[in-house]
Amino acid sequence: MNLVEFEGKELFKKYGIPVPKGIVVKSSVEKVSFPSPAVVKSQVPVGDRGRKGGILIAKNTKEISSAVTKIWQTSIGGYVPESLLIEELVSSIAERYVSISYDSGMRQPVLAINKQGGSGTARASLTYIDPLEGLQSYLLRQALFASGLKPSRALADIIKSLWNLFQSEHAILAEMNPLFELADGSFVAGDAKVILDDNAVRPEYRPYVQMSGDIAVLASGGGASMINLDALMRAGGRPANYVEYSGNPKSEVVRTLTKKVLSQRGLKGCWVVGGTANFTDIYETLLGFTEGLLSVKPKPKYPIVIRRDGPRQKEAFVMLKQFSEQHDFDIHLFGPEIPMSESAKVMVKLAYKRKKK
Amino acid sequence: MAILVDHKTNVLVQGITGTEGSRAVKEMLLYGTTVVAGVTPGKGGQKVEKVPVYNSIKEALKKHPEINTTLVAVPPMFVKDAILEAVASRIPLINVLTEKVPVADIAYCFAAAQRMGVRIVGPSSVGIISPGKAKVGAIGAAELVDRVFKAGVVGVISKSGGMTAEISRILTEAGLGQSTAVGIGGEVLLGSDFVDLARLFEADRQTKVIVIFGEVGGPYEELLAEAMTAGEITKPVVALIAGGFSTKLPSGTVLGHAGAIVSAGKGSAESKIRALTKAGARIAKSPEDIPKLVKKMLG
Numbered sequence: 001m002n003l004v005e006f007e008g009k010e011l012f013k014k015y016g017i018p019v020p021k022g023i024v025v026k027s028s029v030e031k032v033s034f035p036s037p038a039v040v041k042s043q044v045p046v047g048d049r050g051r052k053g054g055i056l057i058a059k060n061t062k063e064i065s066s067a068v069t070k071i072w073q074t075s076i077g078g079y080v081p082e083s084l085l086i087e088e089l090v091s092s093i094a095e096r097y098v099s100i101s102y103d104s105g106m107r108q109p110v111l112a113i114n115k116q117g118g119s120g121t122a123r124a125s126l127t128y129i130d131p132l133e134g135l136q137s138y139l140l141r142q143a144l145f146a147s148g149l150k151p152s153r154a155l156a157d158i159i160k161s162l163w164n165l166f167q168s169e170h171a172i173l174a175e176m177n178p179l180f181e182l183a184d185g186s187f188v189a190g191d192a193k194v195i196l197d198d199n200a201v202r203p204e205y206r207p208y209v210q211m212s213g214d215i216a217v218l219a220s221g222g223g224a225s226m227i228n229l230d231a232l233m234r235a236g237g238r239p240a241n242y243v244e245y246s247g248n249p250k251s252e253v254v255r256t257l258t259k260k261v262l263s264q265r266g267l268k269g270c271w272v273v274g275g276t277a278n279f280t281d282i283y284e285t286l287l288g289f290t291e292g293l294l295s296v297k298p299k300p301k302y303p304i305v306i307r308r309d310g311p312r313q314k315e316a317f318v319m320l321k322q323f324s325e326q327h328d329f330d331i332h333l334f335g336p337e338i339p340m341s342e343s344a345k346v347m348v349k350l351a352y353k354r355k356k357k
Numbered sequence: 358m359a360i361l362v363d364h365k366t367n368v369l370v371q372g373i374t375g376t377e378g379s380r381a382v383k384e385m386l387l388y389g390t391t392v393v394a395g396v397t398p399g400k401g402g403q404k405v406e407k408v409p410v411y412n413s414i415k416e417a418l419k420k421h422p423e424i425n426t427t428l429v430a431v432p433p434m435f436v437k438d439a440i441l442e443a444v445a446s447r448i449p450l451i452n453v454l455t456e457k458v459p460v461a462d463i464a465y466c467f468a469a470a471q472r473m474g475v476r477i478v479g480p481s482s483v484g485i486i487s488p489g490k491a492k493v494g495a496i497g498a499a500e501l502v503d504r505v506f507k508a509g510v511v512g513v514i515s516k517s518g519g520m521t522a523e524i525s526r527i528l529t530e531a532g533l534g535q536s537t538a539v540g541i542g543g544e545v546l547l548g549s550d551f552v553d554l555a556r557l558f559e560a561d562r563q564t565k566v567i568v569i570f571g572e573v574g575g576p577y578e579e580l581l582a583e584a585m586t587a588g589e590i591t592k593p594v595v596a597l598i599a600g601g602f603s604t605k606l607p608s609g610t611v612l613g614h615a616g617a618i619v620s621a622g623k624g625s626a627e628s629k630i631r632a633l634t635k636a637g638a639r640i641a642k643s644p645e646d647i648p649k650l651v652k653k654m655l656g
Binding site (some may be wrong): 002045046047077078079102104105107108109130131132167170172195197198199200203207209211220221222223224225226227229230231232234239242244246274275276277279285295339340341 | 417420433457458459460461463464465467468469472478495497498501505518520521522526543545546547550570572573575576577580586597599600601602603605606607608609610611612613614615616617626642643644645656
């Protein structure tokens with residue numbers, strides 16, 4: 001789960017990491033009053049906000065209000081901000097980079113320090129942390145020497161706090177970039193980027209990604225769903241969304257999901273696809289689909305292509321055939337006799353043929 | 358030959374009385390795998406499918422010193438403890454079926470396992486099957502296992518459980534059997550990655566070609582490419598990499614698995630394909646492409 005900056009900074013504060021004084025604005029009608037000069041920051045989970053118009057410096061009250069108006073209207077990387085952060089300007093003597101994340105190759109946490117802020121991990125000095133030992137003081141001292149920074153008490157304390165946060169909050173990334181060094185030797189985290197481990201903090205989460213196309217997709221299987229979207233795009237299709245529902249979902253889960261996916265505007269087709277299921281009850285799943293389908297307004301007239309295989313698939317197809325005749329839906333059924341990627345081609349052909357008529 | 362599991366595999370199941378555990382036991386026994394014991398703390402003395410249940414691994418090992426593999430099928434919050442118990446007992450192969458295991462727990466267990474010289478496959482591993490010999494985990498339900506998996510020369514390593522079966526089925530239907538098929542899970546941290554298992558396939562006389570199913574996110578496919586370039590893996594590799602569709606999505610978006618994180622540059626499907634191609638792997642565009650590439654490699 002990607003936290004936005006102010007959420008990350010709330011965690012920083014909880015662990016004793018200093019952050020600039022600031023306020024969070026959560027609505028564009030909210031009246032803003034904050035002493036100038038200030039920096040106004042869009043709260044979207046996207047990197048490089050500065051260069052994308054998401055961070056503006058304001059010298060006086062008037063500039064603050066115009067920056068606020070402007071940032072509310074700026075969408076970055078597909079995200080429209082839901083909140084803004086207004087902070088005091090920090091005058092620093094240097095900007096550093098510090099992060100803790102997991103190195104998948106080493107399967108260990110890694111502390112990255114760069115004398116120069118803003119440059120990310122690419123040129124940072126890396127120190128691996130043995131999870132059985134944690135970040136011991138000697139290791140932290142080594143890391144600071146290796147980075148070329150003086151291992152001051154203030155800096156060591158902040159990095160220790162970041163490690164505590166990383167462990168206790170189930171983070172997979174905790175980053176301070178930049179970390180401001182002030183003239184008096186103290187430090188302030190200018191930005192906070194924190195990603196929490198979905199497995200630990202929201203195990204029920206299922207990804208749902210809005211895309212800009214016109215074919216609604218209901219895909220099963222973590223890997224198969226991705227391979228199938230690749231196949232759809234290769235066949236010339238434009239997916240409207242990415243979603244994956246695997247395991248053995250109850251019919252009401254599928255019903256709700258179907259309604260959500262098919263309530264998108266401007267659809268030209270719907271593709272229900274999955275490989276050979278081991279344990280998923282295909283009948284139950286597709287029953288949920290039909291229930292969801294009936295609840296969609298206006299009634300979908302576009303072609304629906306279903307490719308499924310697994311337990312009770314034949315029974316499910318008998319039910320679907322009856323259903324589609326009774327309710328007059330344009331449903332096309334395929335079992336294991338055609339590959340998943342073939343059904344992508346069928347979907348594309350049916351969906352876009354209609355457009356030209 | 359084959360890797361990891363064979364006729365000599367003697368399985369312990371941790372969490373044997375749970376839904377996942379008891380289903381896996383039934384399936385493994387139906388396939389002819391030797392399941393010698395199970396552990397569920399507090400349920401010692403019971404039986405699941407005639408397999409005796411013990412309160413601890415220590416108790417189980419006293420009666421069944423032949424145990425050499427454990428299947429971990431306990432709920433996510435107990436996985437760390439279960440793996441550490443297996444590591445402390447020096448069980449050489451720990452296959453973790455459970456999904457949604459916190460990343461920190463995987464890192465901790467991996468470090469402990471390395472220190473003790475034992476191997477973890479998973480978490481979120483659908484299992485390991487050496488067709489005709491044995492299987493561990495939830496891979497291949499009884500009614501379709503013989504249609505999907507046949508003994509042969511292809512080693513399969515997959516981040517996706519479903520695609521482990523799908524690829525094996527496509528290979529089998531094309532007359533290409535498998536030496537061993539392994540689901541390694543699609544997590545951020547993997548107990549065993551492509552390189553770890555490709556090394557075993559490299560040393561396995563039965564395996565002539567390695568097929569991998571990889572995904573956008575993380576470094577594991579690129580690391581395999583490095584091992585190939587370094588000459589560590591010399592057997593031919595055929596790769597199917599999922600997630601090319603995600604190039605226009607924001608970086609950091611998580612897709613079908615926890616480790617399938619949309620990345621620009623390194624970690625993207627495109628970068629993995631480029632690295633593997635450069636290292637000499639053949640890239641399958643779709644699952645159906647795999648058999649003809651494998652046959653080409655076999656000559």
